[in-house]
Amino acid sequence: MLSLKQRRRAQTVVLGTIAWLVALIIFFPIFWMILTSFKTEIDAFATPPQLFFTPTLENYTSINERSDYFHFAWNSVVVSFGSTIIGMLIAVPAAYSMAFFETKRTKSTLLWMLSTKMLPPVGVLVPIYLLFKDTGMLDTKLGLVIIYTLINLPIMVWMAYTYFKEIPKDILEAARMDGATLFQEIWKVLLPMSKGGLASTVLLSLILCWNEAFWSLNLTASQAAPLTALIASYSSPEGLFWAKLSAVSTLACAPILVFGWISQKQLVRGLSFGAVK
């Protein structure tokens, strides 16, 4: 018969092992990608797959020779931050009015906004492509910023709304009684109080923008193409170069991975959508 303490211990060990296994399974593709990026093209194709090999940096140098990594990376940065900033400028006031001046249609408006995320983007590809063509926004960073802002806005509004909902209305009313204007009320009271939640909203938006591939592939060519387009260019008519593809993928993932690592605490809180106080 195990004592209560021993049983608890056994439970922890079992749960811990399962958690590690799941984590390893999830991480394995990333691990393999990084590993492959240091192989030669021949090693990358080897059967059975090789775990031990002589590492090479050849892929990384050849990427820089073939294309300007920093050009694409800069595009990714501009587009991600640009659309996140504009998105927040729209999402915060929208969520403010929905959270604190709720009407009977607020809930359905929110649901409707979120439902637009459930449609397949390809359904609106042609009209949007034509719109972009006619307005000269094809292959421009501005075009990408606009489209990213629009596709992420529902989630940003929803998240900000959830965080604002946690803030007692009384405090905002107290600010109003204290003589705060609408802007002061939001800037000096609401935002500082919800900065944790808004930070995770910003993070999520950055990550979604950084990783977005569908629109960037379809709406950009060379000028405004972000890193996702760079990766895709390696599965090209010239053939599939696994090692180089892995190297470029690693380079594309690295910044956001580091970014995510640093801010993982915020991110976890953000993804739980404020369900836990």
Next chain:
Amino acid sequence: MADLTIKNLRKSYGETEILKGINLDIKDHEFVVFVGPSGCGKSTLLRSIAGLEEVSSGEIFLNDKEITELAPAKRDLAMVFQSYALYPHMSVRKNMSFALELAGQDKETINSKVDEAARILELGPLLDRKPKDLSGGQRQRVAIGRSIVRHPEIFLFDEPLSNLDAALRVQMRLELARLHQDLNATMIYVTHDQVEAMTLADKVVVLNQGRIEQVGSPMELYHHPVNEFVAGFLGMPKMSFLPGKVKSVSASGVTAELTSGYEIEVPVSSDSIQPGSDVNIGVRPEHVIITDKNSSKFQAILDVAEHLGSDTYCYVKTLDKQMITIRTPGDFLGTFGETIGLNLDPLQCHLFDTNGKAVPRLSRAAEVA
């Protein structure tokens, strides 16, 4: 100077009317308490004065200036919330100086005003703490301090003590009374606690279902309630109501026969009362005297006795199953099920007509005349 006048104020949420035509005058330096059961509209009325609630119709004047449509920030009123509503990300000092900073006052003035408020409320050592590091009573004091620094025209309190424990509530109640003396300010205070209303107010406004039932000093309301609602709402324990019929009327009062057969002549004006009409006799617990069962025709059975030490509250059942509450001295010893005799003091009894309206006392009518 801070006179507030409310004229025919109405407020509806969709179909439901919360405030049904409120008319009220509040004079400078008055401590006015809005009291009533939950849902009576007292908080809505306060929030309408504050500007946090849009009114449907009617007018609010502050010193003869109409403020009905004015933004809360422009009304020069300060409000203390039930939940304290302190800014959690600011220190106590910053919480108190926030309004002054928004108003663009210079640093020196702000500091001296905050220090002055901190001195009055004994918050000095806490000025650099955050609200989360304070106890409930301290938070409440900061919330009050936040309104004091502004020297507003009127202080508004929305059930400020209901989140505090009983002992602290009594202490804060005293402090509020003292504060009103010291600041000599106009204060409007919302509560559902009639003890707070009785002890703090210069003027009590009793609200029920969106209407003002009665306005007056606490003692006025206690001794001369205009209807059964006010009579039953104020006073602890509650007034007992005994149904009866008018037997005869005369110049000296109205004689009613209770359902138990007991007859009592209440000295009230007989102008509007016809013999044979249904009435209720209201009597407060302290105006019923317990006697030996043989010395009174009005008999009852002792049901429950609550011993509070200083007093004993007896709940008795008359022979026709009416409940009466009686306040007796603390050393009263009665046993459950014991039959006792009751004496009602006719001078202290209230008579309510079929509509629940109080029939004016004769002594009172003479005073008015």
